[in-house]
Amino acid sequence: MTKRTDMTRTSAGYFVSQETSIAADNPIATPQASPPDILRCAYMELVVTDLAASREFYVDVLGLYVTEEDENTLYLRSTEEFIHHNLVLRKGEVAAVAAFSYRVRSPEELDQAVAFYTELGCDVRRSPDGFVKGVGDSVRVVDPLGFPYEFFYQSDHVERMSWRYDLHIPGELVRLDHFNQVTPDVPRAVKYMQDLGFRVTEDIQDEEGTVYAAWMRRKATVHDTAMTGGDGPRMHHVCFATHEKHNILSICDKLGALRRSDSIERGPGRHGVSNAFYLYLRDPDGHRVEVYTQDYYTGDPDNPVITWDVHDNQRRDWWGNPVVPSWYTDASLVLDLDGNPQPVHARTEDSEMAVTIGADGFSYTRADENEGKLGNQL
Numbered sequence: 175m176t177k178r179t180d181m182t183r184t185s186a187g188y189f190v191s192q193e194t195s196i197a198a199d200n201p202i203a204t205p206q207a208s209p210p211d212i213l214r215c216a217y218m219e220l221v222v223t224d225l226a227a228s229r230e231f232y233v234d235v236l237g238l239y240v241t242e243e244d245e246n247t248l249y250l251r252s253t254e255e256f257i258h259h260n261l262v263l264r265k266g267e268v269a270a271v272a273a274f275s276y277r278v279r280s281p282e283e284l285d286q287a288v289a290f291y292t293e294l295g296c297d298v299r300r301s302p303d304g305f306v307k308g309v310g311d312s313v314r315v316v317d318p319l320g321f322p323y324e325f326f327y328q329s330d331h332v333e334r335m336s337w338r339y340d341l342h343i344p345g346e347l348v349r350l351d352h353f354n355q356v357t358p359d360v361p362r363a364v365k366y367m368q369d370l371g372f373r374v375t376e377d378i379q380d381e382e383g384t385v386y387a388a389w390m391r392r393k394a395t396v397h398d399t400a401m402t403g404g405d406g407p408r409m410h411h412v413c414f415a416t417h418e419k420h421n422i423l424s425i426c427d428k429l430g431a432l433r434r435s436d437s438i439e440r441g442p443g444r445h446g447v448s449n450a451f452y453l454y455l456r457d458p459d460g461h462r463v464e465v466y467t468q469d470y471y472t473g474d475p476d477n478p479v480i481t482w483d484v485h486d487n488q489r490r491d492w493w494g495n496p497v498v499p500s501w502y503t504d505a506s507l508v509l510d511l512d513g514n515p516q517p518v519h520a521r522t523e524d525s526e527m528a529v530t531i532g533a534d535g536f537s538y539t540r541a542d543e544n545e546g547k548l549g550n551q552l
Contacts, residue, residue: 178381181481187488187541188446190478193374196385198361202318202369207289209370210325211279215353215398217259218412219273219306219324220461221266221509227458228263231437235428236414236463237343241332242307249308252414253348254336257329258308260350261412269459270507270515271409273305273314274353274399275324276392284313287325290370291315297511304328318366319357320407320516321508344424347414351466353399354410356505358521360385363401372398375472376447376480378489378526386484386526389447394473396448405520408505411454413464419451422465426453440501444492447482454501461506484529487537494539502527 181189222228229248232238238250241259249259257277264272278284284300291298297316304312310328317323335341336348357363364374364385372390375397379385389397402410416422422442429435439462440454450469456462482489490497502525507515530537 176479176481177383178379178481187486189481189483191481192476193479195368196361196364196374198359198365200359200362202294202362202366204369205290205293207293208286209290210283210287212283212325212371212392212398213277213279214393215274215350216257216277216326216329217261217273217275217350218271218353218409219262219264219275220412220459220506221268221270221272222263222457222459222461223265223267223269224458225263225265231457232261232263235432235434235437236347236425236465237345238347238414239335239341247307249306251332252350253342253346254334255349256331256334258332259306260414262306266513268507268515269461270509271322271461272509272513273322273324274355274409275309275326276398277329278325278327281311281327283327284311284325287313287315291317294318299511314511316510316516319355319363320519321355322511345421345428345465346416347465348417349415351395351413351415352397353412354402354464355399356402356404356406356408356410358403358406358519359523360388360401360403364388364390367399367401373472373477374479375477376482378447378482378484380484380524380529384484384523386524387447391472394471396450396469396472403521403523403526404502404505405518406505407508407516408518409461409508410505411462411464413466416465416467419467422451422453422467425455425465429455440498443495446486446489446492447480449492459506460504462504483541484526485537486541487539497527497531499527499531502531 176191181191241249248263250261308330312326377388389400453465
């Protein structure tokens with residue numbers, strides 16, 4: 175990534191530069207095979223321990239639409255979706271993520287996925303009939319970072335619910351927006367994702383070049399996934415978008431009215447990173463769900479990368495509100511292709527929480543003044 179001295183500081187306080195290849199101390203080799211042409215993040219498969227409680231949270235409270243269900247599995251979609259599902263909830267003993275699933279541009283891209291990950295030495299499995307209902311020929315891998323990734327093209331089509339205003343609720347979730355993954359070595363993860371065809375849109379760094387998080391996209395938004403520095407591989411959150419800020423406020427009001435305000439972990443607020451209005455919730459198993467709206471277009475080839483100083487008090491919340499420690503420390507386990515939890519490896523570089531919160535942390539609101547908040551004030 176670009177050195178701080180080669181970036182341009184903006185009037186809003188962040189830095190901009192053009193995307194470059196990132197250097198990693200322990201890089202994953204770049205395959206000779208071309209990567210699959212990924213369109214977008216498409217769905218997540220979550221293992222939950224109480225399917226009835228999860229149905230109440232995701233359907234009755236958040237309003238996702240049920241495409242199909244049986245005694246062990248629930249297939250859900252958002253308002254604008256026309257493929258079979260955006261979220262699969264599967265009953266199991268250990269709450270975890272079974273798949274981060276991406277849609278590719280054509281059926282032929284699945285051959286590319288097999289070649290790409292086979293060359294990397296990954297566990298690669300293909301199912302012509304799909305691994306879940308509603309999705310056809312699919313490839314699942316454990317990627318070099320330890321995450322279970324899926325690639326597919328064919329999906330059953332279902333009705334878009336955008337015109338069913340009689341069914342809409344004030345907090346309508348209209349589309350799946352992104353994933354967020356926790357990994358110990360962010361530059362190593364970013365380099366691999368660039369090889370997979372992702373573009374970096376934003377990141378958080380310090381002056382020495384330590385990278386704490388990075389946001390990457392395939393569709394023309396801020397991200398389809400992000401890599402957050404921490405103990406991993408783990409899943410930080412899955413995110414659904416609303417149309418407007420008031421939809422997020424309505425979700426908060428509904429949770430309060432239901433005496434479920436303890437589902438709210440953080441927010442509502444506005445991010446510095448992504449500029450989006452946000453809310454973080456925890457489902458009955460502790461899986462983190464973000465609700466998000468109003469980020470920005472990133473589709474041009476020379477879209478500048480935005481870099482935030484890790485000590486900028488407005489990077490995570492534009493209004494300067496503190497980040498609760500659980501948001502940094504808690505995340506969901508991920509599974510291998512046999513359903514076993516992946517071992518979690520510790521981050522060895524400085525953590526974002528340590529350098530901003532606690533006795534050794536600090537942050538600033540105005541970088542050009544000798545003013546700041548010590549970590550113990552946050």
